[in-house]
Amino acid sequence: QQTSSLVFYVNGKKVVDPDPDPETTLLQFLRTKLRLTGTKLGCGEGGCGACTVMVSACDTVSNQVRHFSVNACLAPICSLHGLAITTVEGIGSIKHGLHPVQEKIAKAHGSQCGFCTPGIVMSMYTLLRNITNPSMKDMESAFEGNLCRCTGYRPILEGFKSFTKEACALGTACCRNQTKSNGDSNSDRRTVNGSVVSTCNGDALALVNGNGFVDHQAMTNGDNQTTDLLPADSTQDPIFPPQLRTS
Numbered sequence: 001q002q003t004s005s006l007v008f009y010v011n012g013k014k015v016v017d018p019d020p021d022p023e024t025t026l027l028q029f030l031r032t033k034l035r036l037t038g039t040k041l042g043c044g045e046g047g048c049g050a051c052t053v054m055v056s057a058c059d060t061v062s063n064q065v066r067h068f069s070v071n072a073c074l075a076p077i078c079s080l081h082g083l084a085i086t087t088v089e090g091i092g093s094i095k096h097g098l099h100p101v102q103e104k105i106a107k108a109h110g111s112q113c114g115f116c117t118p119g120i121v122m123s124m125y126t127l128l129r130n131i132t133n134p135s136m137k138d139m140e141s142a143f144e145g146n147l148c149r150c151t152g153y154r155p156i157l158e159g160f161k162s163f164t165k166e167a168c169a170l171g172t173a174c175c176r177n178q179t180k181s182n183g184d185s186n187s188d189r190r191t192v193n194g195s196v197v198s199t200c201n202g203d204a205l206a207l208v209n210g211n212g213f214v215d216h217q218a219m220t221n222g223d224n225q226t227t228d229l230l231p232a233d234s235t236q237d238p239i240f241p242p243q244l245r246t247s
């Protein structure tokens with residue numbers, strides 16, 4: 001059926017715009033129409049990454065879902081027909097529980113003024129949705145489009161290091177040392193969203209131990225006190241809308 005309406009999904013919710021303005025960007029739409037202001041306007045021209053969101057699409061040939069980090073300031077809203085968008089609000093919040101990516105950057109002091117933080121979180125989140133166990137090099141590449149004026153990047157990378165293969169090599173924080181915990185609803189979730197993930201403990205974020213809790217790591221606060229990470233809620237990961245699947 002032919003329709004001129006623009007249809008896409010944002011954080012799992014269907015958005016229909018019967019009369020889309022082709023000059024509107026995804027960033028303008030998110031911030032002004034949907035009031036999702038977590039995605040920031042920095043440069044407005046693709047240079048800073050403050051506006052990064054995850055765009056997911058179903059590959060028509062393989063029927064697998066692919067995830068891309070995208071500068072929302074550069075994406076015309078009409079280019080998003082039939083796609084799923086995930087913003088920083090969609091992966092976690094203080095009210096409903098932080099996502100481990102959000103929590104780690106906060107506890108590692110990787111956020112100061114915070115303006116770049118949503119974009120950096122979404123770049124990392126997208127990387128983890130595509131590669132369960134990235135290398136440090138993968139991680140650095142994922143941040144090539146994200147600028148931070150405050151932190152010098154080191155606390156950001158340190159905070160996220162435990163997601164990487166290099167942390168696995170150290171042993172203690174490695175997802176491969178954990179027993180598989182997700183033979184249940186998590187694996188089901190992955191089947192539904194079709195993410196491209198390699199196997200480790202089977203969880204897309206490689207953070208959950210056998211009890212369903214985030215692996216506690218030696219992350220210290222400013223007073224040199226070890227701080228525990230909150231339990232992860234794996235159900236926070238948005239599911240790719242089944243309506244957008246090709247079959």
Ligand code: FES
Binds near residue numbers: 044
């Ligand atoms: Fe700077 Fe989009 S606002 S890249």
Ligand code: FES
Binds near residue numbers: 147148151
């Ligand atoms: Fe200020 Fe990154 S925390 S720009």
